[in-house]
Amino acid sequence: MLPSSPPRDPWTAILFHNVVPATEEARRGRAFLLLEQETGFLAERIAGVGDVKMRAICGTTASSDVQIDALRVCAACFSEVGDPRDLVRLPFNEAMASLQRFPGIHPAMAAHLLLLAGHHSRLAFDFFALRTIVRIGYGLDENAGNYGQHLDPFVQHESAVEAAELELDEGDDLRIDATLRLRQLGIDLCTKRPQCARCPIRNQCDLPRLIGKNR
Ligand code: SF4
Missing domain, CATH: 1.10.1670.10 (Helix-hairpin-Helix base-excision DNA repair enzymes (C-terminal))
Structure with missing residues (x-):
């Protein structure tokens, strides 16, 4: 079954929110499943997926290209900022600031991730x-x-x-x-x-x- 709710795991939740734009919500569950099949949600594998496969996952519109870039930035942030599963355990303000380094994670969304992860x-x-x-x-x-x-x-x-x-x-x-x-x-x-x-x-x-x- 296609997932319709964001996962409670903060890393996969970040990928869930970035895989398609908010205007294409109906495609989110399917795109997320394809991303899992292609990468297992592993940051190093996401970073290595080529354009053709990325378009098969995220779509072929101009806004899909934005999401493809966002997923690659997510993978880079995982290496540079840290695993979001560790970041949510930081003191609240530090966790909020670290999570906002990931694409699409504005303050409300960072708090939303912390709530889903049981840390807010x-x-x-x-x-x-x-x-x-x-x-x-x-x-x-x-x-x-x-x-x-x-x-x-x-x-x-x-x-x-x-x-x-x-x-x-x-x-x-x-x-x-x-x-x-x-x-x-x-x-x-x-x-x-x-x-x-x-x-x-x-x-x-x-x-x-x-x-x-x-x-
Ligand atoms: S505004 Fe939204 S929540 Fe309120 S009645 Fe209409 S659909 Fe329902």
């Missing part, structure tokens, strides 16, 4: 989960910045985490489950054009109420 006890959302929870009504929306500028994504992330944490009991597993469920909802229904009429939580969500209809 706060909610932490990837792009899909964050978009969903903000629409539901937690945290600041992207237009809350000053002078008409869009809000910094990490400020938005932290505002959503703060608001949602107020309603959660203790427990890392609960946070991991909540984060992954929100992510899946963001992929299946709460997409760029959200399908609110089909959404199981539409009665608890701010967005349909704000726009005054169920799309």
Whole structure:
């Protein structure tokens, strides 16, 4: 079966997030499986995969070339920065800084990797989960910045985490489950054009109420 959720192992999770761009989410599971078959997720083997095989894994669009470069940089970072499975065990700030040396790992994603690996006890959302929870009504929306500028994504992330944490009991597993469920909802229904009429939580969500209809 194709994987649809990011692995809890931080190294393979980094590869999972880099194998295709976020705009091609439907291909992620298949591409990830092909990467595993070709390389066993070993950094030295990823570094040695040629362009033809890389395109068979990542795709042939212009954005696929970006992901191919990103996978190669991931392999280089593994040698230069360290194995992410070791990095997550560092003190929190050091772990956050080290993980952000890998492509595509911005502060929220670094916290998300630490949560999945069991080394962080706060909610932490990837792009899909964050978009969903903000629409539901937690945290600041992207237009809350000053002078008409869009809000910094990490400020938005932290505002959503703060608001949602107020309603959660203790427990890392609960946070991991909540984060992954929100992510899946963001992929299946709460997409760029959200399908609110089909959404199981539409009665608890701010967005349909704000726009005054169920799309
Ligand atoms: S009701 Fe609509 S906006 Fe709210 S979570 Fe569901 S799909 Fe997203």
